[in-house]
Amino acid sequence: MSIDFTTATFKDFENIPDYDIAQRADYFYEFLDHMKARGHMNYRLRNTSGSNATLNINIANENKEYVSFVSSDYLGFTQHPKVKEAAIEGIAKYGTGTGATPLIGGYFDYHNALEKKIASFFGRNEDEAVLYTTGYTANSATLQILMQKEDIAILDMAVHASVHEGCAFTNKKTFPHNNLEALEHILKISENTYRTKLVVVDGVYSQDGDTSRINEIYDLVKKYNAYLMVDDVHGVGILGETGRGTLEQAGLLDKVDFITGTFSKTFGNLGGFVIANKKIASFLKFQSRQQIFSATAPPSSAGIVKAIDLIDEEPIWRERLWNNINYFKKGLDDMGLDTGITCSAIIPVKIGDQSKMWDIGRILIEKGVYTNPIMYPAVARKDARIRMSVTARHEREHLDKTLNVFDDINKKMHIAKK
Secondary structure, X not given: XXXXXXXXXXXXXXXXXXXXXXXHHHHHHHHHHHHHHOOOOXXXXXXXXXXXXXXXXXXXXXXXXXXXXXXXXXXXXXXXXXXXXXXXXXXXXXXXXXXXXHHHOOOXXXXXXXXXXXXXXXXXXXXXXXEEOOHHHHHHHHHHHHOOOOXXXXXXXXXXXXXHHHXXXXXXXXXXXXXXXXXXXXXXXXXXXXXXXXXXXXXXXXOOOOEOOHHHHHHHHHHOOOEEEEEOOOOOOOOOOOOOOHHHHHXXXXXXXXXXXXXXXXXXXXXXXXXXXXXXXXXHHHHOHHHHHOOOOOHHHHHHHHHHHHHHHOOHHHHHXXXXXXXXXXXXXXXXXXXXXXXXXXXXXXXXXXXXXXHHHHHHHHOOEEOEEEOOOOXXXXXXXXXXXXXXXXXXXXXXXHHHHHHHHHHHHOOOOO
């Protein structure tokens, strides 16, 4: 089998017919060499400084500073002195790890404090939160135990990969992104066929930065006696009057069956959570495989408790973030670049052509701007784009520098679409 390296994606090497493990790895290694030779290797670059508006990156053994748009540390809390101090205090008191799973000895009082804090953040009772070591497993491990062969998960096609993985043991249907007619059709034909019907959507979608049609989806879900799970990893701390996310904005914080999220974005740490009623939360704590067989989050998680407090104590970070979002998006839109329908801190510049996208990524790096070139399967094959995450830590000079680079690229490559 021959793969055209000029149009290939990582996905093409996942399972090549008649190639064993070593052969697939060898062929993929050739593809990586091809990308490196053309300056298209914007992936797995080695950072030598902390997550911030700028990053020191080692490329070809040369260390330089770049304006960074690759981090989802939206409020900059990984660098907040109070968050770092709380994390350090946690390590000083408890050490660097837990040494056990939560079920059999790895549940500490800082985990309990975090459960109470994140539940309270969403206006829920303290026994309605479940912690996971990553946001990924908050989705995958929860869905794997809740959804079995008698059930059906109904997914917006743009939900995160962790959701799809979590549905490996159940029946699964997808509907076109935010398409309510297709969703209702699936709910209608599933109503009397499956034991449990669970609709899963994102609050904010990670590639286009748009939001779910959550109010209409909620009404449909309840009309057909189904459950609703909302993964709001990119909305919490950013959207809503007090930063409670997409559901606060929609007035549904106390109504949705499951809220899932991560501590690795707005809260500047690592871990995930699920908000559910106390009986389902208890079920997850004793049945979810990640709760039984994987060690709990380390004592540095104490920093998350402080980060949650800061959402209310220091609203200036959200204000700075939105000032940056609005300024940067307007600059790109004024050039005629296609930023899609984003209404969040995620701002794509849609290119379409994958080869052109890689070249643009290379130019951006050469000019000192680090972004994410995104291709299939994260997006459709003809929807390649440069994806950027704006943060509260970006200064106007960082945004202007990047806008100037895009302006130069547009003059040379004519990527404006409107």
